Amino acid sequence: MDARRRSLLEATLDCVAEYGMNGASARRVAERADVTAGLIRHYFGSKDAMVSAAYGYLIGQLTSEADEAAEQGGAAPEQRLARFIVANVTAPNLSPRKVALWATFIGRVRTEPDYADIHRESYREFLVLLETLIHPLLLVLKRPADPVTCQHYAIALNALIDGLWLEGGLGHGLYDTALLPRIALSAAEGILALPANTLMQHIDAPSMSSQHVTR
């Protein structure tokens, strides 16, 4: 039974999100998970191992949710891409908590190999997924779709998505995050040089309601 393991991971994420890496001490995490600190050793070997495992756990949540968004719904290339983009700038993926967690962990990628491995793999996965969404779309539109072109588009789109996700999640309150899907799709159409509304027409609810950002 690894329900305990998962509950320790969630407790770790809770502590990191709320108190930062400093505040995610073994005792505090254990208390949050309603166990004693000794269990950390039992399940993860060390506290550091638990924290990096929590990073992997978080990334898994993020990517699987985006994956699923692209899968469901119609199979038209432009619709799949639109769903994927929107899913990344909408709850539950767009959440201040998740953005804060991601940032905290990303800060350790450069100097700690465990984090670097997790990051590199998930980034590669994201880029590949984007390319496989872009490629058929270019083909349908009878545009050049060589790998290099697809990669460049994927890099730019990934940057746009990351950036908007960050902006939205940080929620500096300078604008309404309900605008993000439209801004994202419109910018993506520009980056890919698509006819206007190619992506935009697939927005779920063109209304101005419901800005469900989990805090």
Added chain:
Amino acid sequence: MDARRRSLLEATLDCVAEYGMNGASARRVAERADVTAGLIRHYFGSKDAMVSAAYGYLIGQLTSEADEAAEQGGAAPEQRLARFIVANVTAPNLSPRKVALWATFIGRVRTEPDYADIHRESYREFLVLLETLIHPLLLVLKRPADPVTCQHYAIALNALIDGLWLEGGLGHGLYDTALLPRIALSAAEGILALPANTLMQHIDAPSMSSQHVTR
């Protein structure tokens, strides 16, 4: 004389970049700055105050460098915008160290008011700067340039810049960061619906050399 103060801030950034927030202990920072830990109290009151001051110090470096890039050179709107964008995806602003530092601090923005203040202010400044670069460009091209339009463009451009800066600084090694200026300008032209090469023509060295990413 606040040379001491600055050297403590730099030492703090060094420690945070290398060991993360956990590793930036009062003793370690003091040792790096060749002083004893007591001085931290003298200059900043507490260790936490020193660390958040270091965040402000870092943000100051980043924004002032981008500011200056936009100032220098010709005054044509498209040239100013191009320079600004390129400066943000090129060394010295594009550096793995700075990205890692930024991420580490950003992770604390949501829950710690000191960080939130610094962040909000710098973000607003960045958005305003982008809008003042976009507005005259739209006017020159006889395009609609109302505030809302400018703001939406600024949000998308800021996301693109942030995202590419992040991708480049994280340096996952999946592509050459020398490509970033071209990718950035091309994507920006798309987002703003500019005629091709409006921005791209202002790239400094169209060669394929020199990828000076400070590590």
Added chain:
DNA sequence: CTTACAGTTATACTTTCGTATAACAAGGAA
């Protein structure tokens, strides 16, 4: 019934943390 093992707690140990305090050096003001 006993054995053995995984899950879990309680506790104790060492290190490191942040910071308070007292003292010392240097320099300008009185």
Added chain:
DNA sequence: TTCCTTGTTATACGAAAGTATAACTGTAAG
């Protein structure tokens, strides 16, 4: 000269850190 302020070190203290160890469950196997 004396005095006060500022910059700085040395040191000490309590709290909290990570983790090792031993003991106490329960449950499934023999």
